Amino acid sequence: MLTSYALAEGRLVVRDGILPTADLARAVWIDLLNPTAEEERAVQAALRLEIPTREEMEEIESSSRLYREDETLFLTANFLHGVEGGEYGSTPITFVLASQALVTVRHQTPKAFAVFALRCQKSPGLLASPDAVMLHLFEQIVDRLADILERIGANMDRASAAAFRSAKAKVKADKRDADLRGALITLGEVGEVTTRASETLLGLSRILTFVGAEKATAVRKENQPLIKTLVRDVRSLVDHAGVLNSKANFLLDAVLGIINVEQTNIIKTFTVASVALMPPTLIASIYGMNFSHMPELNSAWGYPAALLLMILSAAAPILYFKRKGWL
Structure with a gap:
């Protein structure tokens, strides 16, 4: 699926499907979701650049994920998705930052992308330039990760409190077992989410470091302060995810201890x-x-x-x- 975002007289124009080469060339952001060969050829013809294949996106070497060809940056990282449905996963997403447009290539839909697309409709100024689109999209991803970590932290506190309350009180065995089972499931989810969130944050950190080194040519001067803000936010979230993971491990040992006592x-x-x-x-x-x-x-x-x-x-x-x- 190909979705193009362009500005016309200060207004956002969103169009789906393959467009004429001239129209695609005017887009500021081109989003490719599970692209077909025809869609890839259309984008390559309009922007005169190569779109990485899925196999290339899944390469783990840094040199294969972060590189520059002429004036175009190719940035790939794994991003957390599927938190709403409970089926957590990580998917590689590539950001191709060219002088005329940003191209995102993905095979899953993290919620941050959908939320950012809605924000662009309300605030077309977010699409002022390709580098602005990318940095504001990163900002949305970081905000989304912060919300996820905050929510799973609250869920962990509630589950552990219920398990300890049942262990101390004289309740029926079925109720106590249900609370302990719920705590174990929640702690497992916390470990899974924090691990994948840390992977996403690590990928963002690498991208921002690479972009920071290339910012003189890749990022406009008015958007460069966003890089420092994003780096600071990513570091704080990495620390927060580490604290949650450590707390989850401690609570897991405590809950398993209660089960062993029973x-x-x-x-x-x-x-x-x-x-x-x-x-x-x-x-x-x-x-x-x-x-x-x-x-x-x-x-x-x-x-x-x-x-x-x-x-x-x-x-x-x-x-x-x-x-x-x-x-």
């Missing part, structure tokens, strides 16, 4: 029951033997005496465990 109590109950039943089982086994000479079998007091002996032999271990503080 399991230990259950195993201790079964152990005490097994030990308490061993002496009565031994007595019952003895009197279940088929020997001819067992005086108690012919006595009126034999049966009650055997029952009393089994009860006493079962009570003795329980009293011993309580005295030792094991129960």
Whole structure:
């Protein structure tokens, strides 16, 4: 899908599909989502540059992701997507910054792109130049990541508080197990999101460093302060993601400790029951033997005496465990 954004007399013009070469050449931002071969050829003909393939976008070497050809910058990084649907993932997105237009090549749709497109309709000034589009888009991505980290941090606090509250209070086992299970799921999500968010922030940091080194020719003077602001925001989010990840690991250890304590109590109950039943089982086994000479079998007091002996032999271990503080 090809979407072009252009300014005409101060107003935003958004058009979908392949356009004539002259119209595409006037666009400030060209967004390619899962582009077809025809769409790639149309953009290449209009801007006279090569669009990287998906295989080239997925290269992990820095030299393959950040490079310059003549006056055009090719910038690729992995970006977090799918947070709303719960199916987290990272997708490579390439920003081709040319003097006449910005081209974005992607195969997924992070929400920041949709939000930024709506912002452009309200504020066409964001599309004043290709470098302004790219930097404002980065700004939207950073804002989106900040919202995501803030939300998962709040979710983690609520889940951990519910788990600890259930562990301290005398609640039903089903309720306690549900709270502990919910806390484990939430902590797993926090780890997944913070890891992928950190990957996105690392990619942005590399891009901004590369653009900063090329800013004299790639970024207009009025937009250069945005680079410093973005670098500062990215660093603060990296620190915040690290704190969330550390906190999630600590809470994960605590929740697993609570689960281990619960399991230990259950195993201790079964152990005490097994030990308490061993002496009565031994007595019952003895009197279940088929020997001819067992005086108690012919006595009126034999049966009650055997029952009393089994009860006493079962009570003795329980009293011993309580005295030792094991129960």
